Amino acid sequence: MTNRPRRALRRAGLNCALALSIALALTSCGSSDGDSGGGDPADVKAALDKGGSIKVWAWEPTLKQVAKDFENEHPGVKVELVNAGTNKDEYTALQNAISAGSGVPDVAQIEYYALGQFTLTEAITDLSGFGADKLRATYSPGPWNAVSSGGGIHALPMDSGPMALFYNKDVFDKHHIAVPRTWDAYADAAKKLHRADPDVYITSDTGDAGLTTSLIWQAGGRPYTVNGTKVSVDFSDKGSTTYARTWQKLIDDKLLAPTVGWSDEWYKGLSEGRIATLPIGAWMPANLMSGAPKAKGSWRVAPLPQWKPGASVSAENGGSALAIPEKSGNKALAYAFVEYANAGAGVKTRVDDGAFPATRSTLTSKEFLNREYDYFGGQKANTIFAKSAADVPGDWSYLPFQVYANSIFNDSVGKAYTARTPLAKGLNKWQEASVKYGKEQGFTIE
Incomplete structure (x- = not known):
């Protein structure tokens, strides 16, 4: 309060x-x-x-x-x-x-x-x-x-911030669950982990505009188009609906830890293995090292799960x-x-x-790619991050007023986590609010 x-x-x-x-x-x-x-x-x-x-x-x-x-x-x-x-x-x-x-x-x-x-x-x-x-x-x-x-x-x-999947290897090994390569497999792993130990969640998410837009980006969605003061906002594209459909399963089955990111409780969950993965940018290692030092040796890095089997697409x-x-x-x-x-x-x-x-x-330098992270059990994690960077599609656009749009994210999409509002409906409400603001500020909405 x-x-x-x-x-x-x-x-x-x-x-x-x-x-x-x-x-x-x-x-x-x-x-x-x-x-x-x-x-x-x-x-x-x-x-x-x-x-x-x-x-x-x-x-x-x-x-x-x-x-x-x-x-x-x-x-x-x-x-x-x-x-x-x-x-x-x-x-x-x-x-x-x-x-x-x-x-x-x-x-x-x-x-x-x-x-x-x-x-x-x-x-x-x-x-x-x-x-x-x-x-x-x-x-x-x-x-x-x-x-x-x-x-x-x-x-x-x-x-x-090319994305990767940070995961707690000890937790996955303990419950004999394979590291997911697709988002469908990720949802299945979430069920298995939580069923094996009700205190363990695949990840935490209470509504994060940055994560949402990044995963839509990876799924091929391009909800924003910008041409000077002419903009459009459309979360009904295939990539956005693909993201919403999969993430809705995680919300409906209560498979996401209701822990606010970057809080002390969040770091404690990462340290103790109660939050088992983080799909996040490659800048995360230093934060894990400082915020969850006791988990050194437990965590590893894997490529970001894919929306289509065999694909190799990432996002920032x-x-x-x-x-x-x-x-x-x-x-x-x-x-x-x-x-x-x-x-x-x-x-x-x-x-x-x-x-x-x-x-x-x-x-692409050998020095960078060959760096071994003690925190990740000696893993050369930069090879995964570098591949991810090369796999980011370069045609993504943010709104000219994205700072404002992100500030109202939890007024609409966030309700999917707290009020059982369907995620797709929340995205539509976010779209409507963003369009309304854009018009008020004099943008031409197409």
Whole structure:
């Protein structure tokens, strides 16, 4: 009960920021107060020679060492790294700073699902002029697709979240259950596990917009289409209905642990083997190591179960990029840092500190692929993650107001978990609410 007002306040603040964001787009108020967009590679070299300072808003801890290394390589440059809050908190602060015209950082970490909101309002810089358009082959398809739209490159991928199935090998071995290769087999394994031990669940899920859209993505669903301010939302496509049909079985048979993700209870369930799998992004290992250390040696990684036997399709779950706000006062120097962190020497530094790469060269390097994880019993899990990254279809789109859409997910789809509302009906309600909001903000809904 005590958390409700706090959540309501956060949502109210976020929605106000989003409404302002859309208003800015529709009234063409996305102009820059800094050096105007485009840029040139020569500007980057000149900025490094001249030196100066940039402010970077990011919550990703591996950037601390990257910033130090960048400063050491360029003694005339100062990088001020600021944690302005994670995801929605930072986005609200960023939009408020853009609206106020002051306090805007030179670089901002933005998750892929949220990029559209800032791209539409022209609040972030097209990096093509600096040479970002030449980096397409540097990145795996999912992250690159997320940062490029309308002929522009609006950020450089920072990391990626190709999905895999993390599973507790000890639990599966104890009950003589095979690791599922398809989602139908996953549902069967869920029944067998829970029947063998009523305290064990195949996974936990109380309603997660990110997981839902990722699994629809993998199933071939494309509920969102976006063309500037023209958008469509349709959860009646085959991929969406395929996901809903299978996940409904898990909900109906009460095979999903009613445990809120990322809570202490959730980590305890992972540690004690009561939550047996996690279909999630490849950035998860560090979280398991720190959050469920007692389960070291019990967990393994397998490819994500498939919707069709014999298929090899994955999806992204999470991941973020570094963007340069249009009102940055030092775009060329900011770009130098972004490219260093996300396409240069900073990539290895971040991967060594636990980040999951978006760069093809790292994903295919022997050093990366041969890394043995003690936590996973010596397994070379990166081989699975790298294959997953290559299997992500690159034609997925998020809504320009996906941050808002995700914030209302549990008002509709979430009721499938709490009020026995059919999942398909919940998706339809989510669609209706998203369409209503889009129309209110001036989007053309097709």
